[in-house]
Amino acid sequence: MNVTRATDGRANLHIWRTGESYFQQKSPAFLKEWTNLKFSVLPHPEGGAIQHYDICRPLPFPEDTFDSVYALHIIEHLTPEEGGEFVAEVFRVLRSGGIFRVSTPDLEAIVRAYLERLDECARQPTKRTIVRYDWGVLELLDQMVRDRSGGLMRETVKQGHFDAAYSRERYGDVFDEFYRPPSPGRHEPVRKIFFERVSSKSPADLLRVICRRLKGMIFGWLPSGKSRAVYEDPRKTRESNLWTYDQLSLRLLLEEQGFEKFSVKSYSESDIIGWERYDLDRSTHGDHSVEPSLYVEASADKETTSQHQGCR
Amino acid sequence: MRVNRASDGRANLHVWREGREYWCQKSPVFLKEWTNIQFSLSPRPADGRVNYHDLRQPLRFADATFDAADATHVFEHLTTEEGRRFAGELYRVLKPGAVCRVSTPDLERICRDYLRWLEQCLKEPSAKNLYRYHWSVWEIFDQIVREKSGGRMLEALQRPDLDVEFIEERYGDVFREFYGKATAEPENGAGDVTRGSALGRLLARPPVEIPAVIYRKVKTAVTSHLRGHQEAAVQDHPRQSGECVKWMYDRVSLRLLLEGRGFEKASVKSCSESDIVGWERYNLSRSNYGNYAIDTSVFVEAKKPRASSMGTTP
Numbered sequence: 001m002n003v004t005r006a007t008d009g010r011a012n013l014h015i016w017r018t019g020e021s022y023f024q025q026k027s028p029a030f031l032k033e034w035t036n037l038k039f040s041v042l043p044h045p046e047g048g049a050i051q052h053y054d055i056c057r058p059l060p061f062p063e064d065t066f067d068s069v070y071a072l073h074i075i076e077h078l079t080p081e082e083g084g085e086f087v088a089e090v091f092r093v094l095r096s097g098g099i100f101r102v103s104t105p106d107l108e109a110i111v112r113a114y115l116e117r118l119d120e121c122a123r124q125p126t127k128r129t130i131v132r133y134d135w136g137v138l139e140l141l142d143q144m145v146r147d148r149s150g151g152l153m154r155e156t157v158k159q160g161h162f163d164a165a166y167s168r169e170r171y172g173d174v175f176d177e178f179y180r181p182p183s184p185g186r187h188e189p190v191r192k193i194f195f196e197r198v199s200s201k202s203p204a205d206l207l208r209v210i211c212r213r214l215k216g217m218i219f220g221w222l223p224s225g226k227s228r229a230v231y232e233d234p235r236k237t238r239e240s241n242l243w244t245y246d247q248l249s250l251r252l253l254l255e256e257q258g259f260e261k262f263s264v265k266s267y268s269e270s271d272i273i274g275w276e277r278y279d280l281d282r283s284t285h286g287d288h289s290v291e292p293s294l295y296v297e298a299s300a301d302k303e304t305t306s307q308h309q310g311c312r
Numbered sequence: 313m314r315v316n317r318a319s320d321g322r323a324n325l326h327v328w329r330e331g332r333e334y335w336c337q338k339s340p341v342f343l344k345e346w347t348n349i350q351f352s353l354s355p356r357p358a359d360g361r362v363n364y365h366d367l368r369q370p371l372r373f374a375d376a377t378f379d380a381a382d383a384t385h386v387f388e389h390l391t392t393e394e395g396r397r398f399a400g401e402l403y404r405v406l407k408p409g410a411v412c413r414v415s416t417p418d419l420e421r422i423c424r425d426y427l428r429w430l431e432q433c434l435k436e437p438s439a440k441n442l443y444r445y446h447w448s449v450w451e452i453f454d455q456i457v458r459e460k461s462g463g464r465m466l467e468a469l470q471r472p473d474l475d476v477e478f479i480e481e482r483y484g485d486v487f488r489e490f491y492g493k494a495t496a497e498p499e500n501g502a503g504d505v506t507r508g509s510a511l512g513r514l515l516a517r518p519p520v521e522i523p524a525v526i527y528r529k530v531k532t533a534v535t536s537h538l539r540g541h542q543e544a545a546v547q548d549h550p551r552q553s554g555e556c557v558k559w560m561y562d563r564v565s566l567r568l569l570l571e572g573r574g575f576e577k578a579s580v581k582s583c584s585e586s587d588i589v590g591w592e593r594y595n596l597s598r599s600n601y602g603n604y605a606i607d608t609s610v611f612v613e614a615k616k617p618r619a620s621s622m623g624t625t626p
Contacts, residue, residue, distance in 0.1 A: 050523070108427070140452070145559060
């Protein structure tokens with residue numbers, strides 16, 4: 001697979017899964033200067049600046065390729081075993097001294113928020129405290145238990161059973177993806193992006209995309225086909241969270257695979273060289289993160305880690 | 313389904329899913345005095361005084377049949393929607409003024425303990441603290457995400473570094489089930505233990521029931537053999553067998569659940585407290601060995617309103 005180099009000559013690998021608002025805000029930065037893998041269990045045509053790749057497989061790069069790797073909201077969609085293998089793969093493709101940045105929902109912050117909402121609601125069960133409390137429980141459980149895409153969270157939003165200010169505070173710009181205040185021109189932006197996407201492709205690519213769509217539709221229609229199950233089960237499409245980490249469990253996971261100098265970062269901090277140019281976690285709408293998360297970094301010091309023992 | 317009456321003439325409904333320790337301690341009481349439903353996804357005929365029922369289906373009792381209901385550790389195995397429907401069914405089969413007792417694992421307690429062990433570990437990452445930290449994370453979601461029966465918890469119980477004191481405190485008497493299972497398996501002696509107790513259970517039944525029980529066991533064995541591998545694999549999967557947890561509750565959400573179906577006066581109880589008449593005789597939540605819960609839980613009770621004009625299910 002091709003390695004893209006940044007303007008300063010460095011090779012950085014960016015791995016993410018989904019996120020409309022993230023893509024809109026940050027793709028100009030990462031498409032140009034990063035090598036991009038998008039985590040997808042379904043096959044996609046090759047080519048372009050984005051490679052769709054099932055990251056449960058070994059990473060398609062030789063050893064010591066990258067100066068830094070950023071895995072954005074990936075690790076929680078893997079089982080802890082797959083997570084360990086993935087981290088080992090990242091260690092392999094990083095140069096010695098390279099930085100691995102990970103972002104993921106923060107179990108600690110979610111639990112603290114849930115307990116605060118619980119206390120608030122137990123003291124004074126009003127419409128407002130109940131709605132905020134329900135959201136706190138959803139954050140903790142819904143993405144793990146859901147059997148349908150969107151889960152209870154989508155239903156809750158559809159029913160209007162949420163506190164827009166609170167939910168936005170918790171989910172950042174990402175909340176706007178599944179909740180748009182009703183407005184007359186609601187569908188326009190999406191359609192415009194679709195046409196932009198289509199018109200920017202070469203005829204060969206376009207044909208490939210159409211074939212893929214048709215195939216998807218046909219498989220989708222087939223009753224009880226295997227691919228139908230894959231398309232619809234959020235655990236198979238990896239929409240579900242299969243685990244949730246906090247600063248301690250992430251540290252253990254990274255150190256077990258040989259990473260060192262673990263540290264918790266803010267959304268705007270990083271040891272990755274040139275980060276101020278990329279700034280992938282800061283919202284373009286203001287001084288807050290695109291999606292509030294736990295951000296950690298560790299470094300792959302390969303010379304010293306031959307003797308390394310996991311700390312578990 | 314047949315309604316069983318207590319010695320005081322009351323009709324009480326007992327719903328639970330599983331638990332060897334619970335069965336050993338409490339079945340003499342609930343089999344004699346309660347009407348019993350065991351939550352089971354694979355329907356089978358009633359076995360003496362135990363009815364097997366898929367709680368996602370309506371209860372097969374007339375409206376206003378029971379004086380009290382106790383649903384022990386079943387709500388967490390239902391999705392929120394299924395849980396709401398089941399709470400509505402409990403409301404329907406209870407008489408006005410009847411008490412509904414619900415118990416589930418306590419999400420609040422589990423979360424508070426998780427934060428405590430996380431903080432301890434960040435201060436002092438000793439092996440003991442890390443063990444307890446890992447366990448407290450699993451308590452939040454291992455039973456939700458597991459793809460294998462028993463999950464990470466059973467694996468941990470089979471390892472030699474087991475922190476017996478800690479686990480025993482977390483799980484009360486239920487720990488004995490897991491501990492027995494986990495330690496017996498390597499020596500291949502587990503079969504003997506279960507065989508012995510199954511035979512014992514069989515012989516403890518009234519002689520007239522024995523042929524029916526044997527018939528049922530043979531039938532289950534034959535049909536499950538005929539069903540073939542694929543379906544057996546599906547049945548063994550924790551999400552299909554009903555082992556997986558599909559939602560978790562605390563004192564607030566249980567209250568909201570019950571009140572949302574029309575119950576009123578929801579209150580949190582201890583393992584030995586209840587407003588159910590005659591509870592001191594049944595005492596289904598408290599261990600026979602001391603004043604603690606058999607399975608650490610949150611217990612909430614609520615009443616069906618007496619004036620039924622306002623009390624219809626919303």
